[in-house]
Amino acid sequence: MRLYNSLTRAPEELPPPPGPIRMYVCGPTVYQRVHVGNARPFVLGIWIKRWLERRGYEVKLVSNITDVDDRVYEASAEQRIGSRELAASASEWYRQDTGDLGLGRPDVEPLASETIPEIVALVEELLERGAAYVADGDVYFRVASHPEYGRLSGARLEEMIAQEPSELKVDQRDFALWKAQKPGEDFAWESPWGPGRPGWHIECSAMAEKFLGSEFEIHGGGNDLRFPHHENELAQSRAAGRPFARLWMHNGMLELDQEKMAKSVGNVRTLREVLDVWGREALLVYFLTGQWRKPIDFTPEAMEAAAARAEGFRNVFRDENKPLPPEAWAEFAAALDDDFNTAQALAVIHEWTDHELLRRALDVFGLASLAKQTEAPxxxxxxxxxxxxxxxxxxxxxxxxxxxxxxxxxxxxxxxxxxxxxxxxx
RNA sequence: GGCGCCGUGGCCGAGUGGUUAGGCAGCGGCCUGCAAAGCCGCGUACAGCGGUUCGAAUCCGCUCGGCGCCUCCA
Missing domain, CATH: 1.10.10 (Arc Repressor Mutant, subunit A)
Incomplete structure (x- = not known):
């Protein structure tokens, strides 16, 4: 099994089974309903896990829910509800909506708010090592202290500009590990630097380590997280002496009208809405038709084609079962082993008339439901x-x-x- | 400006040197009382220009075009 690694910019062979393969996939920051784009890394992570398990690997998948963030405070203030209350209900919406994809859950889904002690400990360690400094209740990571900074995103340090400009920063390229409570923020956690909450990136470093250890095989997430989120995450953990993730998978964005679908662009379709209109099977088939690293356009035409394709599979099960030699499976497996090429895998199974084999293949993607016949009243x-x-x-x-x-x-x-x-x- | 990705037939989308990818839509046919489903057949595509080669969608160069990141974003 080989997968493309964004860190080395080349496909890499995974260690042989049984591994173990420890995987961390960046989940969303929760303060409103997630959109279809958020579903892509969620789905991809579980698919990879399912496939690796069928390949004889032992896999542990951890996917966080970031329920502490500037945006949570902003949204809660706008809606005049408590920030913890909003975070709790948005987490629940996320679990419901992704749950309706019918793929099960990751093995662990930690909340940033439940990882505060680990986060504080990590920050303290970075301070001891001189990789961070305290400034008026904030703690910042000293970017220039880390020679590897910029490796993941390919950016050169000299050319970088400010991330969140602040007078408290020694260097405007530095980023916050801990932020002091600001006026209007209704909730904060205690820390050696006073009340506050973690910066955006540190929670992932802490959660990954808490549940996977200081070194793990795969780290996934959307391509837009490559910088600054993942670059910062990697820098913090490495600066704290952890080897951290070896292989980075960055999935392509969903696009709507030639533009990335994102809350910041305002062109989002919620997962809920898509699930209600098209159903989980069409959505999953839609994801299957695109290469995981490439952007895909989200259009009614594409969803219609995916739905038609799902129906095509259902028809195979309504037809006569014509068994194939078990060797047919190898071709399907080869496609997935080659950087998880689902479009190719789909082309392979399209010809299949063997009910059991096809059901097994679809089951990798959580689509065994297509084999089920519904009895008419x-x-x-x-x-x-x-x-x-x-x-x-x-x-x-x-x-x-x-x-x-x-x-x-x-x-x-x-x-x-x-x-x-x-x-x-x- | 910097870093990176990409341009394949109406649409989606495989394919890293030579053989039909596949799907959706469309057209023709078989089957059917008519349909649906299925099956068979059809469209002769690789942004443009130049180069390497016996031979390139696949390698190299240039041009044009699109997208992402560089600020929050899966």
Whole structure:
């Protein structure tokens, strides 16, 4: 199994099974409902885990929920509710919406707010090592002290400009590890530097280490996190003497009208909305059709095509099962082993008529549900049987009327060799 | 300006030197009382220019165009 590593900019072979493979995927900052774009790293992380497990690996997947952040305070002030209250309900929305993808949960989903002691300890360690400094209740990471800074994003330190300008910073390129409580912020945690809360990046360093250890195999997240979030995360952990993540996976952005879908751009479709309109299967197939590293356009046409494709798989299970030699699996496996090329894998299984093999392949992506047949209600079966009799008597007017009635109930009649089939209409 | 990614047939999208990718849509046909599903066939694509090569969508160079990051963002 090989995966493209953003840090080395080359595909890399994973250690042989059983690993273990320890994986950390950056989850969202929660202060409103997540959008479809947020679902991509979530889905990708679980898919990779599922595939690696089928390859004989032992995998531990950790995905955080960042429930402490400037934006949480801002949003809570606007909505005139407590920041902790907002964070709690937004976390719950996130769990519900991603839960409805039907892929299960990561092994651990830590909250930043429950990792404060570890965060404080890490910051103290960075201070002891001289990689950070205190300034009026804030703590900043000294970027220039870390020779590897810029390696992940490919940026040169000399060319970098301020991240969040502040008079308290020694160097404007430095970033906050801890922020002192500001007026209007309704909640803060105690720390050796006074009441406050963690900066944006430190929580991931602390949570990854808490649940995976100081060194782990894979770190994932959206491409827009490469800088500054992941660069900063890497710098903090390395400066604190941790080897940290070895392979970085950055998934491509979802685009809407040729532009990245992001809360900051304002062109978002919530996951909830997409799930309600198109359903989880179409969404998952849609993700499958694009290469995980490349951006994909989110359009009704693309979702329609994905839904049609999902229906195509359902039809295979409605047809006769024609077993294939087990070797067919190797071709599917080869596609996924090659940097998780799902578009290629999809092309391979498209030809498959073997129910069991196809179900197994779809199950990797949480799509085994496509193999399930839904039984039509008794009264519709009765109508279909009446239609059969009408057809036998060549009373096609009556037969078509009955078909119309069945269609009005949302089902489609298909005449097959053995009689008829009732299939729910898309 | 810096760093990085990418341009494949109507749309999506595989493919790192020579053989039909695949899907969706469309058209023709088989099947059907008519349909649906399925099956068969069709469209002869690789941004442009130049180079390397017996041979390039695939390698090199240039040009044009798009996108991301460099500030919050999955």
């Amino acid at each position: 008794r009264e519709l079966r009765a109508l279909a049987e009446r239609r059969e009799r009408a057809r036998a008597e060549r009373d096609f007017g009556e037969a078509d009327r009955l078909r119309g009635e069945i269609e009005d109930a949302g089902w489609e009649v298909r005449d097959v060799a053995e009689g008829f089939q009732l299939v729910p209409k898309r």
